[in-house]
Amino acid sequence: MPDNLVYERQTYDAAFQGSHGAFSEDAAGLLLPPNPELLPCARLEDVFEAVHRGVARYGVIPVENTLAGSVHQSYDLMSEYDLTIVGEAISRIDHGLIGLPGSSLENIRRALSHPVALAQCEMFFRRNSSIEPVSVYDTAGAVQAILKNGDPASAAIASRRAAEVWGGVVLLESVQDHPENYTRFLLISKPMEMVRPQTVNYKRTIVFRIANEPGALCRALQPFMMHGVDVARIESRPVKGSPFEYLFYLDLVGTSDYDQMYQAVEELRSQALSLRVLGMYPRATQT
Amino acid sequence: MPDNLVYERQTYDAAFQGSHGAFSEDAAGLLLPPNPELLPCARLEDVFEAVHRGVARYGVIPVENTLAGSVHQSYDLMSEYDLTIVGEAISRIDHGLIGLPGSSLENIRRALSHPVALAQCEMFFRRNSSIEPVSVYDTAGAVQAILKNGDPASAAIASRRAAEVWGGVVLLESVQDHPENYTRFLLISKPMEMVRPQTVNYKRTIVFRIANEPGALCRALQPFMMHGVDVARIESRPVKGSPFEYLFYLDLVGTSDYDQMYQAVEELRSQALSLRVLGMYPRATQT
Numbered sequence: 001m002p003d004n005l006v007y008e009r010q011t012y013d014a015a016f017q018g019s020h021g022a023f024s025e026d027a028a029g030l031l032l033p034p035n036p037e038l039l040p041c042a043r044l045e046d047v048f049e050a051v052h053r054g055v056a057r058y059g060v061i062p063v064e065n066t067l068a069g070s071v072h073q074s075y076d077l078m079s080e081y082d083l084t085i086v087g088e089a090i091s092r093i094d095h096g097l098i099g100l101p102g103s104s105l106e107n108i109r110r111a112l113s114h115p116v117a118l119a120q121c122e123m124f125f126r127r128n129s130s131i132e133p134v135s136v137y138d139t140a141g142a143v144q145a146i147l148k149n150g151d152p153a154s155a156a157i158a159s160r161r162a163a164e165v166w167g168g169v170v171l172l173e174s175v176q177d178h179p180e181n182y183t184r185f186l187l188i189s190k191p192m193e194m195v196r197p198q199t200v201n202y203k204r205t206i207v208f209r210i211a212n213e214p215g216a217l218c219r220a221l222q223p224f225m226m227h228g229v230d231v232a233r234i235e236s237r238p239v240k241g242s243p244f245e246y247l248f249y250l251d252l253v254g255t256s257d258y259d260q261m262y263q264a265v266e267e268l269r270s271q272a273l274s275l276r277v278l279g280m281y282p283r284a285t286q287t
Numbered sequence: 288m289p290d291n292l293v294y295e296r297q298t299y300d301a302a303f304q305g306s307h308g309a310f311s312e313d314a315a316g317l318l319l320p321p322n323p324e325l326l327p328c329a330r331l332e333d334v335f336e337a338v339h340r341g342v343a344r345y346g347v348i349p350v351e352n353t354l355a356g357s358v359h360q361s362y363d364l365m366s367e368y369d370l371t372i373v374g375e376a377i378s379r380i381d382h383g384l385i386g387l388p389g390s391s392l393e394n395i396r397r398a399l400s401h402p403v404a405l406a407q408c409e410m411f412f413r414r415n416s417s418i419e420p421v422s423v424y425d426t427a428g429a430v431q432a433i434l435k436n437g438d439p440a441s442a443a444i445a446s447r448r449a450a451e452v453w454g455g456v457v458l459l460e461s462v463q464d465h466p467e468n469y470t471r472f473l474l475i476s477k478p479m480e481m482v483r484p485q486t487v488n489y490k491r492t493i494v495f496r497i498a499n500e501p502g503a504l505c506r507a508l509q510p511f512m513m514h515g516v517d518v519a520r521i522e523s524r525p526v527k528g529s530p531f532e533y534l535f536y537l538d539l540v541g542t543s544d545y546d547q548m549y550q551a552v553e554e555l556r557s558q559a560l561s562l563r564v565l566g567m568y569p570r571a572t573q574t
Contacts (some may be wrong), residue, residue: 046412066530072356072406115402115422119359133404135422154546182542214517214540221508226295230501233533234521236356243353248505253501 007286012039013045014187015056018114021162025052027185028232030089042137042178043257044073048081051188059083059136062231064184065093067177068119073250074186075237078207078278084194085279087187094181095121096171098143098163105154108135112142113157121157122178130153186200186286194280201283202254203232206265208275224252227260241274254283299326301474302334302343308427308449310380314443314472315347317376323507329424331360335368337473344371350519352380352427354464355406361473361526363535365494365565371481372392372492372566374474382408382444382463385430385455390439392458397421399429400444408444418442430455471571481567488570489541490519493552499532511539512552514547541570 013036016024020040028038032075039056041047045083051059061074078085095117101109108131111118114188115135118125125133136142142156155171163170210216224231236246255261269275300323303311306325315325326343328334336386338346348361365372382404383511386395398405402422405412412420429443436456442458450457486508487518497503517540523533542548556562 064525066525067527069359069525180528180530182530215515217518218508218512221505222512225505225509228502230502234504234523236521237354238351238353240354241467243467243469277349 003201006124010037010122011054012056013037013049014049014058014060015039015041016060017041017044017062018045018138019144019162019166020142021159022138023091023159023183024060024062024185025140026064026159026161026184027089027091031060031087031090031185031187032058034044039099039170042064048083048188051190052081054190057189058086059188060185061188062116062183062185065116066180066182069256072237075235075247078188078249079213079237079276082191084089084191085186085191085281086188086192087281088203088284089185089187090284091185092181093120093165093176093183094159094174095157095176096160096163096170097124097138097155097175098146098157098158098168099155099171100147100150100152101167101169103169103171108155108171109153109155111112111155111157112136112145113263114139114142117157120140120231124175125176140165186279187281188279196258196278197254197280200254200256202280203283204254204261204265204280205249205278206252206268206275207247207249207273207278208268209239209245209247210272212242217248219271220248223264224250227255228269229253229255229261229264243277249278291502292550299323299337299343299379301327301345301347302326302337302492304328304331304334304349304426305345305425306431306449306453308430308446308452309425310446310470311379311428311472313446313448314349314376314378314470316341317378318347318374318472318474319345319484320323327406327571332364335364335370335475338370338477339368340381341477344476345373347472348475348476349403349431349470349472351469352403352407353469355403357522358403359524362522362534365475365536366524366534369478371478372473372568373566374568375490375571376472376474378393379421379468380407380447380463380468380470381461382426383447383450383457384411384442384459384462385433385445385450386442386458387434387437388454388456390442390456390458390496393559394440395442396440396443396459398444398524399423399432400430401426404444410464411462427452441527474568475566481564483545485542486539487541489567491539491541491548491552491567492536492565493539493555493562494534494536494565495555496526496534497533497559500528506558507535507555510551513554514550514551516542516544516548518539536565551565
């Protein structure tokens with residue numbers, strides 16, 4: 001848990017998970033005005049906690065990678081905390097295999113990185129079965145760790161920038177399964193009033209829970225069909241303690257007639273066990 | 288990769304991922320006749336490979352845990368391999384913190400386990416911040432590893448049975464986030480002809496890909512509403528190399544009139560970029 005006393009001396013523009021050089025730090029650069037004051041956090045929940053306590057105005061969290069899929073923990077924390085999504089960014093991800101200065105690819109026996117980064121490099125690990133993937137809290141932190149540890153058989157999977165920040169050497173470029181690799185990040189803040197959007201270029205994200213009974217999922221999606229609201233993404237997460245019940249997260253795409261969007265969500269609300277609008281925010285384009 | 292020459296000497300009843308004492312081995316017991324000959328595999332893909340090559344008649348794979356959510360890798364491998372789902376089992380999961388004989392809880396600094404098992408014990412790690420979670424290939428194998436290594440500061444998160452198999456000691460019972468904890472396993476085999484079911488007590492699992500265009504997801508689900516087919520579960524996985532396109536996996540619940548089920552799937556097939564029926568199998572009940 002972050003230490004309150006140290007924290008309250010300063011308010012940061014945004015908190016992110018990882019060390020300096022993390023991909024979330026790059027995303028913060030896309031989402032905030034130039035030169036933001038950023039707070040690196042060890043764990044994703046520390047990011048939510050920092051925003052919740054007002055230590056950081058915003059949090060930058062990864063939710064989806066185009067090779068590895070959803071970042072489950074971000075979804076779970078969005079339900080747990082009463083925070084609002086106010087923006088999104090899509091960031092290109094290019095992983096290098098990073099070693100100590102002087103070490104070479106042939107000597108590498110283990111590669112440390114964030115589990116979602118390791119999942120993006122599955123084919124690399126299949127081809128190089130002598131290199132063992134090792135999960136750690138973040139990509140840039142893995143570079144920091146191997147440099148501190150000094151073992152030439154250890155490498156990290158992280159960005160070129162992380163290598164530069166911590167003094168590592170790129171032994172192999174672009175080790176992810178496919179060059180087209182993107183992560184979608186969300187910008188979160190304390191709850192704020194949502195204003196009626198003036199364009200169609202927005203998304204609305206909701207989370208709801210429905211009873212575990214036949215037809216419930218199809219009935220829940222029906223209002224969106226009826227009102228012509230596009231569901232861009234559906235994600236389900238288990239409800240802890242209620243086996244085979246789920247929370248569903250929907251990303252809804254802005255409609256020219258906002259009332260259609262509003263109506264569809266209210267119709268679902270009337271049949272759901274619970275429903276919360278997590279935010280309404282401008283749509284990102286790929287960079 | 289498994290060694291063909293060694294393998295071809297014997298055909299196993301089923302392959303599972305993990306060492307003896309793994310939860311998948313328990314599930315094999317629920318799905319197969321008594322005393323099956325089982326092949327432990329280091330990685331999940333080795334299970335698919337063993338079934339594909341005919342080394343094992345069946346494979347037992349975890350697909351969903353009621354605390355941690357989906358096992359993504361199983362879904363990805365189901366698309367990659369041309370195998371068929373022929374059964375499912377729901378197994379209660381109870382994790383212990385397992386140490387060396389003579390070691391005590393206060394000394395433990397790291398706990399090794401499968402990442403999906405670690406995700407089931409998130410609250411345990413929040414409460415015990417001096418214990419670091421360490422990802423390894425499997426739960427029972429983690430017990431085996433700590434006993435081999437002999438470090439009294441290392442523990443494993445695994446079943447009581449895994450402790451018994453490998454000679455570990457349960458330092459703490461039921462360390463998962465909630466006592467109600469289940470994993471759903473599937474039984475897979477080489478492709479076989481699917482017979483028209485005689486009861487409603489079955490599931491049909493399909494995977495399909497649709498174009499990344501507005502309304503595509505809702506249109507894809509419409510046939511199931513029209514034909515009264517219950518969608519028990521929806522899971523999406525990214526298409527590698529096509530950012531923000533997804534493969535959707537649906538578990539459909541048996542209908543009294545099988546033609547309705549058949550028609551709904553065929554209507555979806557006519558609009559999908561691709562669609563494959565992964566299997567039709569008797570529904571499991573919780574044990």
